[in-house]
Amino acid sequence: MKTPLYLGVDLGGTAIKAGLVDPQGHIGSEGERPTLPERGRRQVIRDMAALCLDTLDRAGITAADVAAAGVGVPGRVDDRTGVVKWAPNLGWRDVPLAALLGEALSCPVALDNDANAAAAAEHIAGAAKGHENALVVTLGTGVGAGVVAHGRLLRGAHGLAGELGHMTLYPGGALCGCKNRGCLEMYASARALAGPGQKAVIEDPDGLIAYLAGGRPERVTAELVARCAEKGDPMALAAWDRYTSDLALGLTNAARVIDPGVIVIGGGVAQAGEFLLRPLRQKMDALRIGGAGAPGIVRARFSARAGIVGAALLAADAAGEKG
Ligand SMILES: [Zn+2]
Structure with missing residues (x-):
């Protein structure tokens, strides 16, 4: 059986980072782009999707090979509806990020805040395992x-x-x-x-x-x-x-x-x-x-990459619950 792969995205106020992650928390290919939130959310989300596809491309796979994607957000999110409620660093309020990104990637997208993503990374595959x-x-x-x-x-x-x-x-x-x-x-x-x-x-x-x-x-x-x-x-x-x-x-x-x-x-x-x-x-x-x-x-085991790994593992968890 093939190891399932997940996309993890760390959406920060200054940079968007994405990586391809396996269930043990190992990162395959990864990439990074400036967030530039002043461009508005539409452009930021479009860029995030492009970065994800780019990250897959560099690993020689497509979105069809990915089981799910997760995003760690710097702010308050509703993890059940996939809506960013309030992210002050981005100036976002009530943004249905999971739906918008899911449309672009054609895979299920899970959201959580960045601190929960870091906790998930350490709990599932790191120092709190x-x-x-x-x-x-x-x-x-x-x-x-x-x-x-x-x-x-x-x-x-x-x-x-x-x-x-x-x-x-x-x-x-x-x-x-x-x-x-x-x-x-x-x-x-x-x-x-x-x-x-x-x-x-x-x-x-x-x-x-x-x-x-x-x-x-x-x-x-x-x-x-x-x-x-x-x-x-x-x-x-x-x-x-x-x-x-x-x-x-x-x-x-x-x-x-x-x-x-x-x-x-x-x-x-x-x-x-x-x-x-x-x-x-x-x-x-x-x-x-x-x-x-x-x-x-x-x-911590994951320092700068905790956001990527945690978001991916949360997506794996959410996909497992639904599947
Ligand atoms: Zn305070």
Whole structure:
């Protein structure tokens, strides 16, 4: 019997990525195009379809060889109707994306939000495989999270389950893009590391951060601050310590609600590996999630490709249920 193949699409605010994925999460051919959402949704969807067909073409197959396609969307979706309800980065409201793309590709199309796609990738084929209950967190420009409960993605009544990034960590704290104050995202996204790093360039011009950034604050990234912390730079270490404490607090709060067997950490900041995970484990232990029932804290298997793989595997799952 031939291995079924699925198309996975990661629709981001800046790029659309597509890949051909097998049931184990391996990616065959893949491709990428700029999203340019200001062109309007019609053009974006047409481009997405062309990218998909291009990706198939490079693998030497056609849409008829694909069992289903899935799209991970940066926003709120109705996974049952395949409608994008609201995607602020794209300016989309009530777009029937599954129907429109399905027409162009002549195969069933499933939709979910990008955080759920990442969670599906890790749950089905990655670091959370074998766990019935898991929390998959992506630390990037924002803080995304997906929850696996009793072996299924938890979506909630309005598709808003797992909105960990907007849990209030510090009432009255920093103003978030969602208009609330003190959201976890303000303390645990990549910006929470880059911000203090940029300040350090000015306040500590002889420090390692300023040196590696060439004295230019706009060059400071979360990854640069992590690297400087690893090398023992005091300003970077202070930022890192604050960051891991705040993240540990947010994860502990989440763990108390869902009791995950494992917490999977992905995204740009997770590239620091054990340098991030070790203090997280220690600080979560100190918050008394330790001992019996403590979740394992591990790094994601799929980082930049979690969206592609997850969208494809969700499509496989949806096709399996209908078929
Ligand atoms: Zn918020």
